[in-house]
Amino acid sequence: MRLPVWLRPILFILVLLAAWELAVRMHPGALIPGPIAVAAGMLELLQHGLLLKYVVASLFRVTWGFVLACVTAIPLGLALGWYRRGEMAFNPLSQIFRPISPLAWIPIAILWFGVGDLSSIFLIFVGSFFPLLLTAMSAVHNIPDVYLNAGRNFGLSSSAFVARVLYPAVMPQLLVGMRITLGISWLVVVAAEMIAVNSGLGFLIVDARNAGNRYDLVVAGMVVIGVIGLLLDVAMRSLEQIKSFQWRSSE
Amino acid sequence: MSDLKSPRAWERIFWPVAAALLLLCVWHYAVVLTATKVFPSPLNVEKAIAELIHKHLLWADIEDSLRRVAVGYIAAALVGIPIGLSLGWFPEAHQVVNPVLQLMRPISPIAWIPVAIVFFGVGDPAAIFLVFLASFFPIVVACAAGVASVPVLYRRAGRNLGLSNFALLRKIVFPAALPQILIGLRIALGVAWLVVVAGEMIAVDSGLGYLVIDSRNSGKRYDLVLAAMLMIGVIGLILDLAFRQLEKLKSVRWGFRHAA
Amino acid sequence: MPEDQAGSTPGNGYKLRAEQLGVIFARDGNHIAALEGISLDIKDGEFICVVGPSGCGKSTLLNAMGGFLSPTTGSVTIDGQPVTGPDRRRILVFQERGVFPWLTVEGNIGFGLSELPRAEREQRIAHYVQLVRLQGFERAYPSDLSGGMRQRLQVARALAVNPDVLLLDEPFGALDSITRVIMRSELLRIWQTERRTIVFVTHDIDEAVQLADRVVVLSSRPARIQEILTIDIPHPRHISSPRYLELRDELLKQIGLAFEI
Numbered sequence A: 001m002r003l004p005v006w007l008r009p010i011l012f013i014l015v016l017l018a019a020w021e022l023a024v025r026m027h028p029g030a031l032i033p034g035p036i037a038v039a040a041g042m043l044e045l046l047q048h049g050l051l052l053k054y055v056v057a058s059l060f061r062v063t064w065g066f067v068l069a070c071v072t073a074i075p076l077g078l079a080l081g082w083y084r085r086g087e088m089a090f091n092p093l094s095q096i097f098r099p100i101s102p103l104a105w106i107p108i109a110i111l112w113f114g115v116g117d118l119s120s121i122f123l124i125f126v127g128s129f130f131p132l133l134l135t136a137m138s139a140v141h142n143i144p145d146v147y148l149n150a151g152r153n154f155g156l157s158s159s160a161f162v163a164r165v166l167y168p169a170v171m172p173q174l175l176v177g178m179r180i181t182l183g184i185s186w187l188v189v190v191a192a193e194m195i196a197v198n199s200g201l202g203f204l205i206v207d208a209r210n211a212g213n214r215y216d217l218v219v220a221g222m223v224v225i226g227v228i229g230l231l232l233d234v235a236m237r238s239l240e241q242i243k244s245f246q247w248r249s250s251e
Numbered sequence B: 001m002s003d004l005k006s007p008r009a010w011e012r013i014f015w016p017v018a019a020a021l022l023l024l025c026v027w028h029y030a031v032v033l034t035a036t037k038v039f040p041s042p043l044n045v046e047k048a049i050a051e052l053i054h055k056h057l058l059w060a061d062i063e064d065s066l067r068r069v070a071v072g073y074i075a076a077a078l079v080g081i082p083i084g085l086s087l088g089w090f091p092e093a094h095q096v097v098n099p100v101l102q103l104m105r106p107i108s109p110i111a112w113i114p115v116a117i118v119f120f121g122v123g124d125p126a127a128i129f130l131v132f133l134a135s136f137f138p139i140v141v142a143c144a145a146g147v148a149s150v151p152v153l154y155r156r157a158g159r160n161l162g163l164s165n166f167a168l169l170r171k172i173v174f175p176a177a178l179p180q181i182l183i184g185l186r187i188a189l190g191v192a193w194l195v196v197v198a199g200e201m202i203a204v205d206s207g208l209g210y211l212v213i214d215s216r217n218s219g220k221r222y223d224l225v226l227a228a229m230l231m232i233g234v235i236g237l238i239l240d241l242a243f244r245q246l247e248k249l250k251s252v253r254w255g256f257r258h259a260a
Numbered sequence C: 001m002p003e004d005q006a007g008s009t010p011g012n013g014y015k016l017r018a019e020q021l022g023v024i025f026a027r028d029g030n031h032i033a034a035l036e037g038i039s040l041d042i043k044d045g046e047f048i049c050v051v052g053p054s055g056c057g058k059s060t061l062l063n064a065m066g067g068f069l070s071p072t073t074g075s076v077t078i079d080g081q082p083v084t085g086p087d088r089r090r091i092l093v094f095q096e097r098g099v100f101p102w103l104t105v106e107g108n109i110g111f112g113l114s115e116l117p118r119a120e121r122e123q124r125i126a127h128y129v130q131l132v133r134l135q136g137f138e139r140a141y142p143s144d145l146s147g148g149m150r151q152r153l154q155v156a157r158a159l160a161v162n163p164d165v166l167l168l169d170e171p172f173g174a175l176d177s178i179t180r181v182i183m184r185s186e187l188l189r190i191w192q193t194e195r196r197t198i199v200f201v202t203h204d205i206d207e208a209v210q211l212a213d214r215v216v217v218l219s220s221r222p223a224r225i226q227e228i229l230t231i232d233i234p235h236p237r238h239i240s241s242p243r244y245l246e247l248r249d250e251l252l253k254q255i256g257l258a259f260e261i
Helices: A007-026 A035-047 A050-082 A084-097 A102-113 A117-141 A145-153 A158-196 A201-210 A215-240 B011-034 B042-054 B057-089 B091-104 B109-120 B124-148 B152-160 B165-203 B208-217 B222-247 B250-256 C058-066 C105-112 C118-131 C147-160 C177-193 C205-211 C242-255
Strands: C014-027 C030-043 C047-051 C073-078 C090-093 C165-169 C197-201 C214-218 C225-230
Touching: A007 A035, A007 B091, A035 A050, A035 A215, A050 A084, A050 A117, A050 A158, A050 A201, A050 A215, A084 A117, A084 B011, A084 B222, A102 A117, A102 A158, A102 B165, A102 B208, A102 B222, A117 A158, A145 A158, A145 C090, A158 A201, A158 A215, A158 B109, A158 B165, A201 A215, A201 B109, A215 B091, A215 B109, B011 B042, B042 B057, B042 B222, B057 B091, B057 B124, B057 B165, B057 B208, B057 B222, B091 B124, B109 B124, B109 B165, B124 B165, B152 B165, B165 B208, B165 B222, B208 B222, C014 C058, C014 C197, C030 C058, C030 C073, C030 C197, C030 C225, C047 C058, C047 C205, C058 C090, C058 C165, C058 C197, C090 C147, C105 C118, C105 C147, C118 C147, C147 C165, C147 C177, C177 C205, C197 C205, C205 C242, C214 C242, C225 C242
Parallel strands: C047 C197, C047 C214, C090 C165, C165 C197
Antiparallel strands: C014 C030, C014 C073, C214 C225
């Protein structure tokens, strides 16, 4: 019996959930709750309005940090990538900064911004800045010469050239880089909230555990984090589908 | 790109060094001009590095971090590569499992810490578990994508020559997918390094991540903080470069002709 | 504009002129001479084909004429004025990926027309859409078009800015042979409707004989002008006519190919 295609992953998830529930039932007194308890936990959070509040807080920080990083790193990266010497100068430095986990910046963030929203926005900014910078530099490299030559051929002014040839040409690669970096930002915000702030989904996880071992809320928080992260990814992918952004280098 | 003459070989060294010196100068004068008492200057950081090396602390911490990465990463590779290859080979399986993967991937490994601690307690195993989690998804995704992207005509050519399934996988599909698999492995290593540092800030009491947090907490030694950060960056870069050297081996090279 | 003799036309009646043009590339310390001593006088409205073995420097010549390369020796002049850089009077048409994939057909054709008032711009775009026979595809993106259609789009985009010279670099090289034949007659039709000076690089001998007024044969690197053949058959040319075959054989001989396989 062939199941319809869309049904199969759902069944798979249900099987996993059932196995999870069973495992929990077989170990009474286990700290980690089963899926049903988690669902109940989520409902509880919803009812108290906490879920929405925490989701908004996390999204707020991600948005600010990510957008700030985009508007600084992308133009800078494009400019640096355009001049070979610029890239030569700053690529190695960026490659050293990039592997430093944004969380390692926490002491500095707290020093400069104290504990709170600004700190976490800074951490997300740092975590997004270098990947975006490197993406922009690489994107400029990959513009086929034909486009650049055609742009020069039509006698465009510098600003017209940047707006009408450069930016459209780098858009697809930029969008992919932005999507990946947004994913990274989402990971960072949760981690940052676990360490350095008092609201948001990351905080929910830490707090739920510390104030009473509410692992049902902990796992509920994890599920919500996963879902929202996925939604962010899907939203960015749909941006990539816009025809005027969409082209492949190999036609 | 720009119309200037082609850069000479010496410029490859000159410009990065110049940029680094510029950064150091800006940093130094920012510290001097703002007369901050807390934020260290480049010289402070240099002394801090010397101090760490002298007290043999640096190597111990580096070893700990690297060890955790090694164990977690290799475990993730051993488990993830077969799974990824299978998913790529059987598209129906991939289609079933993929949604679960996509749901779990955006959950920061750090968010797993409470759960990890329940299962493993505070300490090394928890950190290793985090590294495992963080590396697992990129590896699986890259292997699946690598196998799926092997052109059908390669498989057909193999069948044509009468190869069994396993031989087909080993002799044709795996080598063809190797470039993409290696890229995924390299990215996973980068993520592993990021996560181990983050994990050490919360769940253990040794390693470079711990050094960062501890230096601040016990004495506001920001010079040590920055020294540790610098080490983290440099080691992460070395890991990445070492991996890229692997990618340069001739037998893998062909797949990269069209990439970067 | 130098006014040396009364009544003289700029450039001595030649539209595009190369005088002792030489281009040498320096790469990693090696000097590679791509072109040597190219002297060529092209009249206004002439259709010139440039043929030669692969890699001999045909594209380099085109790039130098377009102003994308500075000559190492000699000069390129248009209407008597030296060519110092790319500009709209000499538009290059590329073999592949020449059109902007993020713009529609209309967007591409209108690319060079941004200074025109809206009504005029739209009128021009409509005119060229018609000329290259892409009606109905105005809102389509290049990824929706076939290879031949994309090349037609490129030609339309080039013509829309009213250039003096069209420089085509093996524009039909990426197309299948049937489409190529169709595109040749399309190009001739367009050229006969809106006359421009055309320099057309190809490695296809038949293409050269079918299209050109004159064929310039380049030697292998460093490329020099080996021969300039005048194709004296009026259009439409019949590809089995004796004169056609004669000229074709002559060209093959020039390139050094046997014509018996």
